Amino acid sequence: MALDAYYADFEKHFWHSADAGFWKLERQQFFQEPGYDSWEAFARGEWEESLRLLKAGRADMAEYHRKVERHGFTARRIRVVEEPLTHYMQWELHALRVREQCGGPIHVIDADQVARYEDEGPLPEIYTLGHQVMYQAVYDERGVLESARKFVDTEVIRRCRKFIVDLYQTGEPLAGWFDEHVAPLPPPPRQDER
Template structure:
């Protein structure tokens, strides 16, 4: 099966413009809500305190910082609810988990507990959509707009593509929904696949 983007060409946006544009649309998602598909297994998130602690090998501190952000995350999702929509994520995973995925799933667990529902789907279940390569990192905001996150070879977010074709947005939203619905709620999946794992054996990078 072909990529859900079917060769569609989006408007490339620098990060500053992307963040401003995203903010403008996000709070007006309406009943269709916000849907995000996350496929890549390793990222780098410089500037995020918990990730920085994880990256330098301080696992306990990375988890402490995630927990310290819980109140802000809960307030964020209360605001989402007050604006009449839900922000859902479908997270594709490959096992054994990468060190990054182990950390990210702890972060996503807090988001899920604070009102941002997340379902986990095994990579084998999306193989049918990946004949042209891995699924893109995309998010749909209502039926108005979709963004594809673009990363460099290090896994750092560098830009985004914006798509406004309504049929494309709805088609990709339906795909994300189908992957989400085929997945398992993170709360239950986490207990069986993440909680038993020992901390990643990372050493501080030079």
């Protein structure tokens, strides 16, 4: 799906996920997020400004998760992490920490724990919305979202959701992991990984 069609389709389905919730698997260790003010500051090497912008977005993030709760579900994520962390991952984990603190539970799992599933390459970036739909995010070589694939086969969605839930239950809550693995790191340099 082209991005405009995907965004509209996602919005239509997301708010009707109460039957099984929203479950997201995030695997890649590097993305670019042009248009996201905190990421833009991070990419320019303005670490403190990047963190300030994340904190400034806290009220909107909390309201978003309250709205999710009012719709009868929770948006959960499992984040695969590789150490040493890429500079991007260091930033993203700060962003995810804010999301978790605002009501979006996130667990992390070490890449070694998913290696047995990756004989043919890294796990895909997938997310299920209730029982009815699943998307796979497709990124270009720079790590920018390019398009999405939509799945509507309920058996495929059920199996993928179970896989994500199992990884989530195997992982650990971001909060404690963040304090040990992310908080002590020095600010990353200007974003130049790609």
